Amino acid sequence: MSKADNMLSILWLLRSGKRVTAQQLADELEIHVRTVYRCIDSLCASGVPIIADSGPNGGYRLLGEFIDSPLLFDSEEQIALVHASVFAQEAGYPFTDALARAVDKLKRYTNEEQLERINRHSMGLAVIQTPAEGRELELLQSLEEAAAHGESLKMEYAKGVDLSSSNRVLDPYGIVHWKGNWYVVGFCRLRGEIRSFRVDRILQLEEANLNFERPAAFSPKDFLLRSLLPNPLEAEMQVIVRIQGHEHALNEICKHWLFGHSILERKQPGEVLFQLEEQSLKTYVPYFFLPFGRSIEILEPPMLIDRMMEVSLEMFKHYEAMQKKMIGKDE
Structure with missing residues (x-):
């Protein structure tokens, strides 16, 4: 079996709630005990709460709450996730490779009936969009990562009708997909205010070696929408x-x-x-x-x-x- 198959099998065995030693797992799955250790390490690294108890009656076990949580999606959930991935990919989702791997993994661990149903429903949904690709995907990945970690970026941006180049430091609060285009919303340190920028007009991004805290309850989506719509107060x-x-x-x-x-x-x-x-x-x-x-x-x-x-x-x-x-x- 592949490493992924071994990991899933170990997870199912641990769901019994009983302590199981590495040797017992190896004997049950007919694999080497060192393979068990490597799979346990990988499961822990992915966030699975495996507890190792030492002593004569020791072994591996799962945290109680995790035992009761479902490990697999039902058929409707599987179809919904595959459909959502179609929308995300066509919109130019910046982590398309990871998304494709996740969908492949979802299909790999289904039975023949479920897989046939997923494929049948997948053929019934299509999205026509002009997705981001290449350089724009790299920019979106950098912006999303910087927003998640609170890291400022040096940005070269093409502004105005003549697309003249300008440089500024941006604190990216989030990226927004709107009507076929991607925008980044954040605090512009050059202008001293929150602004939105078209990602396809960004010429270059570099680390600024600065950090920021996004305002509490701030919504990049709401800000962008307000900036595009007419102001009823005027x-x-x-x-x-x-x-x-x-x-x-x-x-x-x-x-x-x-x-x-x-x-x-x-x-x-x-x-x-x-x-x-x-x-x-x-x-x-x-x-x-x-x-x-x-x-x-x-x-x-x-x-x-x-x-x-x-x-x-x-x-x-x-x-x-x-x-x-x-x-x-x-x-």
Whole structure:
């Protein structure tokens, strides 16, 4: 048997609650006593609470509470863990190698019926995502490890529209996956405040040989969400947007993170009221609405209608110029 098989077998024998000597374990499993010692050491290193009692009636035994805990997952738990691993891998989970080993180990110690069921359910779930890979995975691993151990990092970061390089020391509080991108949230020692950074814009990370304590009850996820969503307290910067249209189009709009968090009222049938930042109506919102074409109608505000006309005209001129260029080449 492999070492993993021996370790699992020893664990099952110890679950009886009785003291068992190394020689007794070796005889039962038909392995050398030195193999037993190595397996016991590995089990202890992995966190299994094995107690060694010396003396004439001594031997190995498990801590009482551990004997009552389940060692294996039931079928539903196995399927749930495999499904969760699919989501994690497609999202670019930074420890994919360890995750793959864990799933392989889970499948290895199941019977044929359970394995067949796991494989059947695995084929029924797929996730389409653009996962992180290569260099970004290494950055995510470094950030997660630093956040767990409270270690500051020197970070070279590409900022702004021109992606100019800047250097700072960051206390990483945690990493967050949001809409296909990974972010790190932490205290920026250059600016003296908590900030979020896109991981794919990090050019380099180095140890800063500094330590930090993350604020109690701080949530990187909540911080990132608040920084991305409009601030309802800034009422003078908010504008009411009223839209009518086909239910399918309105449903798609409401699924978007920005519009979904900005709904004031969903009137049936076919009308929604949003409260959005005025600046977003001049920049992002018109380009998001453009693909919906005539399936939606903007009732207010007039400024958004004007901006939609400007954007549409810009697109018309862009493709008109493209068409002229292609005709010129053909001639």
